Amino acid sequence: MLSTAIIVFREVLEAALIVGIVLAASEGLARRGLWIGSGIAVGLGGALVVALSAGAIAAAVSGMGQELFNASILIIAVIMLGWHNVWMGRHGRELAREMNTVGRDVVAGNRPMYMLVAVVGLAVLREGSEVVLFLYGIAAAQQEQVGLMFAGGMLGLVLGAGMGLLLYLGMLRIPSKYLFNATSWLITLLAAGMASQAAGFLVQADMLPTLAPSLWDTSSLLPQKSLLGRLLQTLVGYTDRPMGIQVLFYIVTLGGIAMLMRAYSGVPVGKSTNAVTAEI
Amino acid sequence: MRHGRTSQADTLLNKLAPARVAILGLSLLGATAWLTLSLMPVAVAADMPVYNLITKDGLFTPDLLEVPAGIKFKIVMKNDGSGPEEFESSDLHREKVATPGQSVSILLGPLKTGTYGFYGEFHPETAKGKIVAK
Numbered sequence: 353m354l355s356t357a358i359i360v361f362r363e364v365l366e367a368a369l370i371v372g373i374v375l376a377a378s379e380g381l382a383r384r385g386l387w388i389g390s391g392i393a394v395g396l397g398g399a400l401v402v403a404l405s406a407g408a409i410a411a412a413v414s415g416m417g418q419e420l421f422n423a424s425i426l427i428i429a430v431i432m433l434g435w436h437n438v439w440m441g442r443h444g445r446e447l448a449r450e451m452n453t454v455g456r457d458v459v460a461g462n463r464p465m466y467m468l469v470a471v472v473g474l475a476v477l478r479e480g481s482e483v484v485l486f487l488y489g490i491a492a493a494q495q496e497q498v499g500l501m502f503a504g505g506m507l508g509l510v511l512g513a514g515m516g517l518l519l520y521l522g523m524l525r526i527p528s529k530y531l532f533n534a535t536s537w538l539i540t541l542l543a544a545g546m547a548s549q550a551a552g553f554l555v556q557a558d559m560l561p562t563l564a565p566s567l568w569d570t571s572s573l574l575p576q577k578s579l580l581g582r583l584l585q586t587l588v589g590y591t592d593r594p595m596g597i598q599v600l601f602y603i604v605t606l607g608g609i610a611m612l613m614r615a616y617s618g619v620p621v622g623k624s625t626n627a628v629t630a631e632i
Numbered sequence: 633m634r635h636g637r638t639s640q641a642d643t644l645l646n647k648l649a650p651a652r653v654a655i656l657g658l659s660l661l662g663a664t665a666w667l668t669l670s671l672m673p674v675a676v677a678a679d680m681p682v683y684n685l686i687t688k689d690g691l692f693t694p695d696l697l698e699v700p701a702g703i704k705f706k707i708v709m710k711n712d713g714s715g716p717e718e719f720e721s722s723d724l725h726r727e728k729v730a731t732p733g734q735s736v737s738i739l740l741g742p743l744k745t746g747t748y749g750f751y752g753e754f755h756p757e758t759a760k761g762k763i764v765a766k
Binding site: 355359387390391393394397398406407410412413415416417418419420421424425427428466469470473474482485486488489490492552555556557558562565571576577592593595 | 652653654656657660661663664667668669704714715716718722723725726727728729730731732734736737738739744753754756757
């Protein structure tokens, strides 16, 4: 039961952390529960479809379908996260300039949720399909302790979701003045980490060179498979033995989003209350 | 109120949220399929050596694969077990799921001489193996 809980926890963790970040990023937005809930529901539906067609996906594209599918999902999520941040960089200033609360709420209410909802859906789909496969496998094996193992699965699910909730609650403690800036940075790092993961899948499909098999090795210091390693992998893209191409994808995505945000942010506003937004 | 009209439109949009998310989901699925297909790899070399690996209920057979260093090769992993298994290796940067009855290909190399570990993500305690490149 415990091993089932651990396996499900690992798979759920990444999606839960992403949902936590999205919840923090959409703080104060009208009906965001409905939006994010729909994103999770669509992601779960997608996860079922993906799990059921796992055989067909793996067999596609000369047997490299699984890799390309994962890489595609990650690349689309990176684009959406970047898009969201550029939009926020452009309109964040407007948000800060609105002195009265009503005006601020109106601008805040116009924030585009589609991109973040899509990212939630994609994250749930990618991680969820593995959970579905794994739990299906337990059911198919029809061992005696199926009930116990399902209980383990549920425990893992709750623990994983709990980590996402902790991240969200932690971020809420950041003063709202800085929350904007903090979520922008987190989303940029999240996107860079996803781009590096996508590069890994494309190398696995033999479509990209590694450039260097591993630029550094911190696996003895902080193993990627440890809890902290996994947390950092999702949040900032930590890899204990990164391939050269992964680091390249990471830097290009990080720099690309930061540059686009700067390019589209307009003229900086000198007021000290707006300085935080201006720095994004 | 210069935002008045946008606000009304947005309220309407929000009311239609579930339908719009479903449409968004479908278009995402389309985009993913399109991207997957457009990423069609350059033809995988047919002449690379193939090594067979069987995974069954948390055990790999063989659990030691000897491969030549410096060339590309392919592992074909067949899942003879009753549940799914994921071939995973931090040393080799590989992760690949196989459902029961399924055979999956893992492209590897060229490797430097050395020992590379792999394990089954769904049975991490028992499913362990090594690749030795000579």
